[in-house]
Amino acid sequence: MNRLTVDPIACRAHGLCADVLPELITVDEWGYPVIHGETVPEPLLAEARRAAAACPALALRLRKVD
Template structure:
């Protein structure tokens, strides 16, 4: 499973990191670190919660290991 943060959309609310600190990191200015990365096994639900917490919808989660579409 993967997660991607669109740095152009992030406005620094940091709700993703507050909700899912094991998945999302912040830069020195408090914005979610942009880019695409793999999610550790077992952190899928946490990644989805963090993405759902983003008011700008700057986070995409996809690639469920069981072949189901990510939500």
Template sequence: MTPRSGAGPRPSGSAAETRLRVDPVACDGIGLCALLAPDVIELDRWGFPVVVRRDLAPREVKAARGAVRACPRRALWLERVTSLSAAR
């Protein structure tokens, strides 16, 4: 099983972006995440989260981190994505 943190080493010359991910199977559609990170998460018509911002700004990362911690089903996680083209 791979860790969800995405905290692996970065290749030199790359930039890392933080993304919020949702496990739709684990999610019960409680909606707490959208209250804690409204700039990042919207709820669909059934109350399940939809991540509307792919790459998060620093203030959005803070809000998303709060949503991850508060999720009662542990259906959210933050992921660091390394992009070689973003550094150029």
């Protein structure tokens, strides 16, 4: 299983992650990401990787969990 996490201190609210992965990420009223769901479903794993790579602040991480 994989999980997306956001470092709230590093995040600069660019919103690119929500553009790449709107199925799991929305933005709040200030533009900061809100991640929906505990884990990333297998069909969305490639998009989750792209969303993490697209983050200019490197605040979005995709982590493997047991």
